[in-house]
Amino acid sequence: MNAEMEKPRLKKKQNKGFDVEFKDRTPFWQRFRARFLTFTFLKKALWAVFRYVLLIGISYVILYPFIAKVAGSFMSKEDFLDVTVRLIPRYPTLDTYKAIITENKYFLALWNTFVLSFLCAVVQMITTMIIGYGFAKFKFKGNTFLFYCVIFTMVVPHQALRLALFQKFRYFDIYGIIQLLTGKTINLINTYWPLAILSFGGLAFKNGLYIFLMRQFFRGVPDELEEAAYVDGSGVFKTFVRIIIPLSMPMMATVFLFAFSWQWTDNFYSTMFFTRTGGYLMPQILTIPSSLDVAGFQASEVYSSAIMNTEALLIILPLLIVYVFGQKFLVQGIERSGIVG
Amino acid sequence: MNQAVKTKPARLPKRRSGKVASLDRKKARAGWWFILPFLLVFFLVYIPIIFDSINFSFHTIYLLSGGGYELDPVGWANYYDALFTDAHFVVTLTGGIQQLLLEVPAIVVFSLFMAVLLNQKMVGRTVFRAIFFIPVILSTGLIDSIDLNNAFTEYSQGSVDSGNAIQGSDSLMSVMDLQNLFAGMKVGHELLEYVVNIVNNVYGIVNRSGVQMLIFLAGLQSISPAIYESCTIDGATAWETFWKITFPMISPMILVNAIYTVIDSFTASSNQVMTYVSSVYENEGGDVLATAMYWIYFTIVILIIAAVAGLLSAYVFYQRRD
Numbered sequence: 001m002n003a004e005m006e007k008p009r010l011k012k013k014q015n016k017g018f019d020v021e022f023k024d025r026t027p028f029w030q031r032f033r034a035r036f037l038t039f040t041f042l043k044k045a046l047w048a049v050f051r052y053v054l055l056i057g058i059s060y061v062i063l064y065p066f067i068a069k070v071a072g073s074f075m076s077k078e079d080f081l082d083v084t085v086r087l088i089p090r091y092p093t094l095d096t097y098k099a100i101i102t103e104n105k106y107f108l109a110l111w112n113t114f115v116l117s118f119l120c121a122v123v124q125m126i127t128t129m130i131i132g133y134g135f136a137k138f139k140f141k142g143n144t145f146l147f148y149c150v151i152f153t154m155v156v157p158h159q160a161l162r163l164a165l166f167q168k169f170r171y172f173d174i175y176g177i178i179q180l181l182t183g184k185t186i187n188l189i190n191t192y193w194p195l196a197i198l199s200f201g202g203l204a205f206k207n208g209l210y211i212f213l214m215r216q217f218f219r220g221v222p223d224e225l226e227e228a229a230y231v232d233g234s235g236v237f238k239t240f241v242r243i244i245i246p247l248s249m250p251m252m253a254t255v256f257l258f259a260f261s262w263q264w265t266d267n268f269y270s271t272m273f274f275t276r277t278g279g280y281l282m283p284q285i286l287t288i289p290s291s292l293d294v295a296g297f298q299a300s301e302v303y304s305s306a307i308m309n310t311e312a313l314l315i316i317l318p319l320l321i322v323y324v325f326g327q328k329f330l331v332q333g334i335e336r337s338g339i340v341g
Numbered sequence: 342m343n344q345a346v347k348t349k350p351a352r353l354p355k356r357r358s359g360k361v362a363s364l365d366r367k368k369a370r371a372g373w374w375f376i377l378p379f380l381l382v383f384f385l386v387y388i389p390i391i392f393d394s395i396n397f398s399f400h401t402i403y404l405l406s407g408g409g410y411e412l413d414p415v416g417w418a419n420y421y422d423a424l425f426t427d428a429h430f431v432v433t434l435t436g437g438i439q440q441l442l443l444e445v446p447a448i449v450v451f452s453l454f455m456a457v458l459l460n461q462k463m464v465g466r467t468v469f470r471a472i473f474f475i476p477v478i479l480s481t482g483l484i485d486s487i488d489l490n491n492a493f494t495e496y497s498q499g500s501v502d503s504g505n506a507i508q509g510s511d512s513l514m515s516v517m518d519l520q521n522l523f524a525g526m527k528v529g530h531e532l533l534e535y536v537v538n539i540v541n542n543v544y545g546i547v548n549r550s551g552v553q554m555l556i557f558l559a560g561l562q563s564i565s566p567a568i569y570e571s572c573t574i575d576g577a578t579a580w581e582t583f584w585k586i587t588f589p590m591i592s593p594m595i596l597v598n599a600i601y602t603v604i605d606s607f608t609a610s611s612n613q614v615m616t617y618v619s620s621v622y623e624n625e626g627g628d629v630l631a632t633a634m635y636w637i638y639f640t641i642v643i644l645i646i647a648a649v650a651g652l653l654s655a656y657v658f659y660q661r662r663d
Contacts, residue, residue: 261481
């Protein structure tokens with residue numbers, strides 16, 4: 001014990017030349033000065049403060065719309081007339097939720113959208129993985145050219161193909177073969193087929209990006225791994241199923257998360273392929289419920305906007321749950337993909 | 342003729358090496374099986390769709406009452422209408438492209454900066470990461486279109502009520518403050534407007550830089566810590582380390598992100614050109630005209646992407662890994 005008490009005294013004498021007469025430790029003020037009043041510490045502290053201010057500020061910018069949506073969803077009509085009410089409702093009510101859920105058939109849309117998004121995400125995850133693996137690991141003729149085709153599908157705005165896409169699936173035909181055989185074309189609008197066909201080929205919404213991510217991921221997987229499997233007598237496909245698929249779980253989770261949530265909030269394909277009479281999906285609940293009668297209301301613009309925001313909140317609520325569980329895969333999967341060039 | 346004879350012997354060695362490459366060739370054949378789904382749908386469905394879309398833009402389309410449609414060739418009339426008859430298209434187009442060019446650097450720089458921040462060790466990093474990637478998942482499609490002109494969020498921030506002409510009341514900084522600041526610094530008016538635009542649009546920029554942040558984070562993680570260690574030993578400051586190590590190592594990602602940002606923001610439905618053209622699409626007989634507009638826009642953006650890629654790839658640094 002005693003020897004330990006001696007040590008700091010000696011050290012201080014050497015370094016700073018303090019006149020150490022006392023028996024116990026250096027006084028608080030001197031310790032404080034040596035530790036906190038240095039330039040390095042000041043710099044560090046300033047940086048930390050700056051960092052947190054920035055991060056918290058931007059987090060606020062990101063979260064604010066959601067906070068506002070939540071606040072607005074509980075407001076009653078009177079709150080919109082009250083000038084003092086901004087975020088915290090004075091007369092909280094659940095009427096908006098009730099009206100949306102009952103009149104806009106929220107649960108029907110929820111179920112339909114869930115089925116559609118889940119199926120699309122699963123199919124897209126599997127096909128983009130297979131395609132990405134094909135592009136990453138096999139050197140056949142035209143590999144590069146076909147990969148440029150994938151990039152091309154990413155760059156073409158799908159809005160530009162809107163008319164052609166609709167006509168294609170309204171009068172579905174493959175180079176006139178179907179018409180030749182049966183005498184007429186097939187109407188695929190209001191079925192799952194258009195999205196199924198596009199997903200199957202890895203050509204649906206943003207699938208080019210998924211193929212790109214998968215390809216980058218598989219390029220990072222060392223060839224020796226597969227060679228070892230080949231030496232042990234496993235074929236290409238068996239190797240893929242037994243070795244590669246278990247390896248690529250985080251990446252698959254990332255792509256699934258992307259595909260699921262982007263399909264969920266999509267309002268391009270789902271409104272084009274499912275006209276109002278068909279599948280009842282999320283975009284269709286974005287109407288003002290009639291029981292809330294907005295029309296003659298004084299602050300009708302803000303009120304109807306708040307109702308729309310509540311609907312948005314209801315749309316993203318299930319996604320939020322998915323995000324909470326899937327968020328760690330997002331960073332992990334992308335981190336492991338090692339995207340370079 | 343002579344050349345044709347000359348090329349023949351060049352092919353032969355390839356065939357002779359067939360024995361060595363037999364496993365490779367077997368593998369190459371398997372590669373076709375893997376990309377088969379893409380090939381099938383791409384050539385059977387997607388190429389005809391692209392072709393149709395281009396074809397439609399040179400026609401007028403009539404829907405027949407008995408089902409089916411009829412095309413009436415009109416040559417370049419749709420393109421002529423889009424460029425010279427339509428009063429708003431060219432103005433919107435130039436404005437949109439100008440905005441695109443201004444926003445791309447802002448998004449790339451912002452996402453790089455945030456990725457560097459989020460990569461540092463600190464308390465609450467996972468929470469901040471989770472918050473920063475919320476827009477990737479949630480602010481797309483439907484939600485994006487609702488947030489585009491959201492009367493309620495503006496109301497709750499108090500800007501509707503104040504009703505005065507100063508636009509800065511709902512932004513982080515007042516325009517007047519910035520104006521004073523920049524007037525003192527004697528820099529151009531254009532720069533001022535650029536900064537004011539970005540500050541006013543900070544939500545849009547934060548919202549659209551999620552994927553870019555992810556890509557940068559992945560890049561930052563892939564830099565070996567040993568390099569940083571040796572830098573610290575040699576006495577480099579954090580500033581020097583960033584510019585001499587992090588920046589060159591991450592430059593391929595800057596290229597990827599710049600291109601991704603261009604693609605992403607020009608296909609986004611919140612884009613003003615896209616909004617305008619889809620409003621044209623809804624008009625009577627506007628569908629072919631809109632398709633022509635989309636293709637004009639697409640051509641210009643492809644040129645921009647090529648220019649960006651060409652410009653940046655001159656400065657990209659690739660680490661040799663063997």
